Amino acid sequence: MDSQIFLWWLNDDKRLKEPVRQILSNPRNTIYASVVTAWEISIKLQAKPNFKLQKSLKKTFLLSKFGVMPVTFSHVLTLHKLPTYHKDPFDRMLIAQAKIEKLKLITSDEKIWRYDLKLLKA
Numbered sequence: 001m002d003s004q005i006f007l008w009w010l011n012d013d014k015r016l017k018e019p020v021r022q023i024l025s026n027p028r029n030t031i032y033a034s035v036v037t038a039w040e041i042s043i044k045l046q047a048k049p050n051f052k053l054q055k056s057l058k059k060t061f062l063l064s065k066f067g068v069m070p071v072t073f074s075h076v077l078t079l080h081k082l083p084t085y086h087k088d089p090f091d092r093m094l095i096a097q098a099k100i101e102k103l104k105l106i107t108s109d110e111k112i113w114r115y116d117l118k119l120l121k122a
Contacts, residue, residue: 004109007041015108
């Protein structure tokens with residue numbers, strides 16, 4: 001899932017559609033949050049004084065009970081080949097990870113929808 005969806009999930013944000021909420025909460029589904037999401041959140045925590053988490057970043061990820069997707073060299077090589085529909089480096093890495101791992105990316109970002117990958121539009 002992209003970082004925004006992860007944050008919406010954590011904060012029980014009403015913008016997260018009910019079908020997506022059900023998928024994320026179903027223990028039979030394997031859901032991943034990327035290390036890239038942790039990296040992006042970490043930067044936001046430092047750069048934006050109003051941006052806060054209820055728990056530490058580590059605890060936030062542990063308590064989410066989602067799998068954690070590491071970044072691999074093959075992800076980086078795929079990132080290099082992506083069209084530049086989207087300029088955000090975090091989102092571009094999430095796209096590369098989803099493509100390489102043959103996973104469905106959960107996102108509400110319409111720029112990501114232009115890429116050739118499996119999507120769940122949130």
